[in-house]
Amino acid sequence: xxxxxxxxxxxxxxxxxxxxxxxxxxxxxxxxxxxxxxxxxxxxxxxxxxxxxxxxxxxxxxxxxxxxxxxxxxxxxxxxxxxxxxxxxxxxxxxxxxxxxxxxxxxxxxxxxxxxxxxxxxxxxxxxxxxxxxxxxxxxxxxxxxxxxxxxxxxxxxxxxxxxxxxxxxxxxxxxxxxxxxxxxxxxxxxxxxxxxxxxxxxxxx
Amino acid sequence: xxxxxxxxxxxxxxxxxxxxxxxxxxxxxxxxxxxxxxxxxxxxxxxxxxxxxxxxxxxxxxxxxxxxxxxxxxxxxxxxxxxxxxxxxxxxxxxxxxxxxxxxxxxxxxxxxxxxxxxxxxxxxxxxxxxxxxxxxxxxxxxxxxxxxxxxxxxxxxxxxxxxxxxxxxxxxxxxxxxxxxxxxxxxxxxxxxxxxxxxxxxxxx
DNA sequence: AGCCTAACGCAACAAGTGTCGCTTTGATCT
DNA sequence: AGATCAAAGCGACACTTGTTGCGTTAGGCT
Numbered sequence: 001x002x003x004x005x006x007x008x009x010x011x012x013x014x015x016x017x018x019x020x021x022x023x024x025x026x027x028x029x030x031x032x033x034x035x036x037x038x039x040x041x042x043x044x045x046x047x048x049x050x051x052x053x054x055x056x057x058x059x060x061x062x063x064x065x066x067x068x069x070x071x072x073x074x075x076x077x078x079x080x081x082x083x084x085x086x087x088x089x090x091x092x093x094x095x096x097x098x099x100x101x102x103x104x105x106x107x108x109x110x111x112x113x114x115x116x117x118x119x120x121x122x123x124x125x126x127x128x129x130x131x132x133x134x135x136x137x138x139x140x141x142x143x144x145x146x147x148x149x150x151x152x153x154x155x156x157x158x159x160x161x162x163x164x165x166x167x168x169x170x171x172x173x174x175x176x177x178x179x180x181x182x183x184x185x186x187x188x189x190x191x192x193x194x195x196x197x198x199x200x201x202x203x204x205x206x
Numbered sequence: 207x208x209x210x211x212x213x214x215x216x217x218x219x220x221x222x223x224x225x226x227x228x229x230x231x232x233x234x235x236x237x238x239x240x241x242x243x244x245x246x247x248x249x250x251x252x253x254x255x256x257x258x259x260x261x262x263x264x265x266x267x268x269x270x271x272x273x274x275x276x277x278x279x280x281x282x283x284x285x286x287x288x289x290x291x292x293x294x295x296x297x298x299x300x301x302x303x304x305x306x307x308x309x310x311x312x313x314x315x316x317x318x319x320x321x322x323x324x325x326x327x328x329x330x331x332x333x334x335x336x337x338x339x340x341x342x343x344x345x346x347x348x349x350x351x352x353x354x355x356x357x358x359x360x361x362x363x364x365x366x367x368x369x370x371x372x373x374x375x376x377x378x379x380x381x382x383x384x385x386x387x388x389x390x391x392x393x394x395x396x397x398x399x400x401x402x403x404x405x406x407x408x409x410x411x412x
Numbered sequence: 413a414g415c416c417t418a419a420c421g422c423a424a425c426a427a428g429t430g431t432c433g434c435t436t437t438g439a440t441c442t
Numbered sequence: 443a444g445a446t447c448a449a450a451g452c453g454a455c456a457c458t459t460g461t462t463g464c465g466t467t468a469g470g471c472t
Contacts, residue, residue, distance in 0.1 A: 022439055024449070045276075045333040050429075059451050064430065066449095071251075119332035122389060126325040128249040133391050140390045171382050172405055178389050179381035183328060184346045185339050199378055202412035203405030228469055230419070256459075265421045270460065272419095413472105420467070429458070437450070442443105 013076035013135065014066040030056040031063055035077035040116050044074055044123035071127040075135060078121045082139045088146040094154035098173055099197035101147070105174055106188055109181035122182050144170055164204050173200040219282035219341065220272040236262040237269055241283035246322050250280055250329035277333040281341060284327045288345045294352040300360035304379055305403035307353070311380055312394055315387035328388050350376055370410050379406040 014028065034056035038047055047070055053060040067073035089100035108114045125136050151166040176196055180186045220234065240262035244253055253276055259266040273279035295306035314320045331342050357372040382402050386392045 023437085024439090027450080043333060044329075048429075060429095061431085061452080062450055068430095123250075123329045123332045125391060126249060126329045126388075127251040128322075136391050140392075168401060168405075171385065172378075172402075175381040175385035176377050178385050179377065182332075183384050183388060185331060185342045186346075195374060196378075198412055199374075199405075199409030202408045206404060206408035229467085230469085233420080254459075266459095267422080267461085268420055274460095416469100416471085418467105418469080420465105422463105422465085424463090425461080427459080427461100429456105431455080431457100433452105433454090435450105435452075437448105439446100439448085441446085 013072045013079070015068075027056075027058055027062065028066075030058060031067075031073075032077040032080070034058075035073055036117070039074060039077065039120045040113050043116060044070070044120040047074060047120075049073070069127075071124040071132065074120055074124040075132055078117060078124075079135070079139060081117060081121075082142040085143050085145055086147070088150050090150070090153065094150075094157075094159045095197055095201055097150050097154070098200055099193055101150070102173055102177060102193045102196055105177050106193055109177060110188065115181060118178075118182060144174075160204055169200055169204045172203050173197065219278045219285070221274075233262075233264055233268065234272075236264060237272075237279075238283040238286070240264075241279055242286075242323070245280060245283065245326040246319050249322060250276070250326040253280060253326075255279070275333075277330040277338065280326055280330040281338055284323060284330075285341070285345060287323060287327075288348040291349050291351055292353070294356050296356070296359065300356075300363075300365045301403055301407055303356050303360070304406055305399055307356070308379055308383060308399045308402055311383050312399055315383060316394065321387060324384075324388060350380075366410055375406055375410045378409050379403065 012028075031052060034052045035047070038052050038055060049063045049067070049070075050060045052073070053063045056063075063073070067076060086101060087104055089097050091097050091100060109118065121139070125132050147170045148166045151160065151164060151169055154160045155162050155164065173196060177188075177192075180188065218234075237258060240258045241253070243261060244258050255269045255273070255276070256266045258279070259269045262269075269279070273282060292307060293310055295303050297303050297306060315324065327342075327345070331338055353376045354372045357366065357370060357375055360366045361368050361370065379402060383394075383398075386394065
């Protein structure tokens with residue numbers, strides 16, 4: 001039985017507006033764009049409401065009122081990244097599908113800008129202030145939305161047994177990459193993706 | 207060829223003292239202990255030199271002078287955790303060895319106190335200010351010091367081919383656990399360790 | 413034992429952060 | 443079009459953070 005990848009639509013994290021048209025929406029976009037730029041420039045640790053406000057051309061108090069904490073501000077700004085979900089390849093073979101998919105992830109993690117954003121998300125979620133567990137779950141589920149189909153296709157082709165756990169396979173595939181990039185900081189070697197794809201596949205067939 | 211797990215002795219991160227005896231050493235311990243308590247209490251985001259100094263009964267300026275940045279302070283305080291390395295079991299079979307080892311890791315990650323400390327380390331390493339890559343590498347290498355022997359024993363018993371990459375196996379084994387605990391925040395299900403141990407083993411034999 | 417000086421404590425400071433009351437703006441509705 | 447009020451702007455404020463200069467304390471050395 002393969003666990004489904006539910007795409008929970010991530011709610012916004014700023015305080016709910018009762019008059020969300022025109023100005024509010026405009027300011028919201030200005031602030032979140034500015035926040036992303038600030039995160040790329042200085043990381044989560046250096047993120048400040050005032051710097052964001054200045055960059056956005058908005059009053060600091062406004063930012064404080066709508067996003068009371070740094071973690072809410074940062075997470076809200078980063079939710080859009082989840083939409084840029086991992087592209088799910090369809091090459092005709094599981095092994096190359098998995099390898100391609102991991103290639104894309106590693107490429108993102110090797111891009112300094114994206115790495116900064118992921119680090120920021122990680123740091124924000126570690127901030128004990130707000131409980132972002134729901135939001136985070138939605139973020140990561142959305143990011144691997146569609147990967148379930150990749151596995152389903154493989155099952156249909158007979159490359160994998162029909163009782164595989166899609167979620168487990170994807171987790172097995174991608175976790176070493178995130179572990180290196182976000183936890184240990186180890187660089188990626190050339191054979192990394194190939195090795196991980198093979199390993200995940202072998203595990204899935206066991 | 208199995209990559210070796212080098213135990214690089216982690217250097218201290220405070221500014222080098224020319225008179226490290228007596229008082230300096232005493233204050234160092236007071237501060238680092240206090241830092242750990244502060245991290246457990248409020249996480250990395252809430253860590254402040256002043257709070258640490260007050261808890262340690264030391265002047266804030268002293269803490270600032272020896273640990274100029276929060277990330278250095280936190281990381282230095284957490285290096286000791288690496289010494290409490292993962293216990294490496296020796297049950298006579300690789301599969302149960304791996305499962306036991308992962309059990310220990312998951313147990314630590316499920317302990318709120320330890321989880322806070324790991325999250326703090328992660329957040330500190332994400333802080334762009336200082337380059338802690340060397341230190342982090344030493345930390346994680348030290349943490350899995352001894353795991354290489356576990357694999358070597360398995361090879362000697364003929365349970366694994368002689369050309370396995372010990373580092374890769376351990377990474378494959380533990381990364382899903384850290385990925386869940388530190389990145390996605392997903393909880394652990396009961397079969398998690400068993401499944402991961404089997405997967406890592408299947409991958410190693412492929 | 414007594415000198416030397418690295419390292420700590422103390423105090424004062426500038427800069428940054430978060431909050432609040434009030435005024436002004438502009439989206440929404442009659 | 444005009445009235446209404448949610449939300450933004452503005453300014454003032456208390457609090458926190460990081461730095462610096464100087465006097466004092468206590469390791470390390472002869």
